[in-house]
Amino acid sequence: MNMIKALFRRELMSYFATPVAYVFIVIFLVLMGTFTFYLGGFYERGQADLMPFFSFHPWLYLFLVPAIAMRLWAEERKTGSVELLMTLPITAWQAVLGKYLAAWAFTGIALILTFPIWITVNYLGDPDNGVIFAAYIGSFLMAGGFLAIGACLSAITRNQVIAFVLTVVVSFGFLLSGFPMVLDLFSGWAPQSIVDGIASLSFLTHFSSISKGVIDLRDLVYFGLLISAFLYANTIVLQWKQAD
């Protein structure tokens, strides 16, 4: 536990030691604001909720979270510090978790900094804060899902651009797996149960139910399993690289 804490602290500190953290947070907040107010029609709708705000989260995460995740392992590989890290007395799991949790906490910080929009909606009307809270939880879990995918793919390569592109593509697949664009790839030949299975992997379906205020155990389990699976894959990739 202490190891994970030390790794977590180091990783989180390194975000703020470079402009990366500040650039990311500013861009995240500006885009959130722009999408909510212009594309989402926050004022025009005349409703005191944050639907226009949360409905853009999946799409923003699709591009912004891979940008956070791409450096997790690819940069360590590039600078060679991975050799230092992996010869310290820590297990692959501790390294994977420490780094992942730091990145997740960082997206959490960015998410918390969107609080002015919550203040705004409370000032303008009388929203259901329970729904908003649930949606924040859902959004955070979804960011965690994107991040776990990105962390795993980042361990495959030393090139951050490749890590970014791979993560966007795979995340896009997960995001849209409930939609014809992805399902049509399978519906021609695969049995219906598999098609249904793939459809149920969609980030969007799970996120949208949470963001309506319904925290269903199945959605929590879904994100929990997804994150665990990709982090497990991450440790496998590290061990595989060790033998390489």
Place this chain on the structure above:
Amino acid sequence: MKPMIKIEGLTKRYGQHTVVDNLSFDCSAGEVLGFLGPNGAGKSTTMKMVTGFVAPSSGNASVCGHDIATDALAARRKLGYLPEGAPCYPEMTPRTFLEFIADIRELSGDRRKKRLAEVIERLHLEPVLNQSIDTLSKGFKRRVGLAQAILHDPQVLILDEPTDGLDPNQKHEVRQLIRSMAADKLIVISTHILEEVEAVCSRAIIISAGRILADDSPRRLAAQSRYHNAVRVTVSDAGSFDAVHAAIGQLPSVDRTETDRDHLTITALAKSGSNNAATLHQVSRLMTDKGWNVAGLQLETGRLDEVFRQITGGAMA
């Protein structure tokens, strides 16, 4: 004494290419082992396998009795490792970086403070402690890497090219540091700087193409050189050069001579099996008898670089 590092049949293959080929050796505390070889000989790969960063294709390695594959954490706790190129986290400062390492090495309380203060002092990191590692010179970066490796006072220290990129003063200091720590530890360094081996190592292993070609003390390795017990004379007067050269060539224990007219030196190579000082003795008597002026007279112990070239097949020359 129980060996601190034990390597048995260690092999690494990348596809068809065998980088490390069935390597076996032991080493124990008190040794400073120099790992020599031309570039690409498999030095770094061997070190990466001993520290557990790279998994061997076959064979095994253990550190203080802990197998690096099955008991990795215990083995790594005993180890300090400076990887090739001394990689660090560039955005950190030496202080935050060393504190991170202290956390991972589970140093706490007084011991933590003492160890941090000691490595900072020994590697002269005080002036750059709060500067990001990114902005440091190569010499400082290397020293931060060394500080990290010795922070927990490990029993086994593995240093991949510890003095690479340092200036002569810094090299000297790092060698002193290595010597001062050698008494109760095992230190393994890889290098292709042969004077370093002579300066700090008690044992040298020469490898090439992943195999051990020689394993002996640097002194005995150097003795294999044809320059072992050779005598180098520098004459002070160019006029007498040829006469001196001819006379030395006639001496009983001299096998043959090499000359360098620009520097007015004649090197007399001793016949193999001749007594240590026989050639020196004969040459010096010759010079006094004939009344020739000598600017320098030197007994050579042997040239490690020459032995190295000979053993590794001249690939480096």
